[in-house]
Amino acid sequence: MKHQFKLIGFISVIVIGLCVMNSCVGLPDGIKPVEGFNKDKYLGKWYEIARLNHSFERGLSHVTADYSIRGDGGLKVLNRGYDDVKGEWSEVEGRAYFVNDSDVGHLKVSFFGPFYGSYVVFDLDDKGYEYAYITSYNKDYLWFLSRNSEASDAEKKKFTVKTKKLGFDVEQLIFVDHSKETK
Numbered sequence: 200m201k202h203q204f205k206l207i208g209f210i211s212v213i214v215i216g217l218c219v220m221n222s223c224v225g226l227p228d229g230i231k232p233v234e235g236f237n238k239d240k241y242l243g244k245w246y247e248i249a250r251l252n253h254s255f256e257r258g259l260s261h262v263t264a265d266y267s268i269r270g271d272g273g274l275k276v277l278n279r280g281y282d283d284v285k286g287e288w289s290e291v292e293g294r295a296y297f298v299n300d301s302d303v304g305h306l307k308v309s310f311f312g313p314f315y316g317s318y319v320v321f322d323l324d325d326k327g328y329e330y331a332y333i334t335s336y337n338k339d340y341l342w343f344l345s346r347n348s349e350a351s352d353a354e355k356k357k358f359t360v361k362t363k364k365l366g367f368d369v370e371q372l373i374f375v376d377h378s379k380e381t382k
Contacts, residue, residue: 240327246346249373253340255291260281274295293308304320331344
């Protein structure tokens, strides 16, 4: 009987752990990923125009993300940014896979082992993959990506207005510097 309780406890810990891990690839309330997503159009280099601050990008300027196809059908993700304090480039490589259908902008991305986080493309411009709005499993994460290193004031305002209506804390946005020369 004592061993059954240990086994049930062990199984419960595994089930709870899997539920917690799966919640990290969920969708935030009120956010729908884009449908009709075309991964081939999404490939290539994107510049980070704005973001909500978080520890893994703190102090970085000139941030870019480059997406390419992996041999296993997923996406290779190469994030790169310039650490202004250290005066050096920082980069990290990850992998991403579609959570469900490949024509829906909801992926799971991992930079550290078996742990995945949600990567939700919830808006793309009408021009054809020039701008993208990204979030994660909750509204503490937000990115505005562009194919160009600069975005117009009108595009920044459009992003800010839309994301504020969706419940993001736009007062905390960081607009990424791409202007100065780096080594």
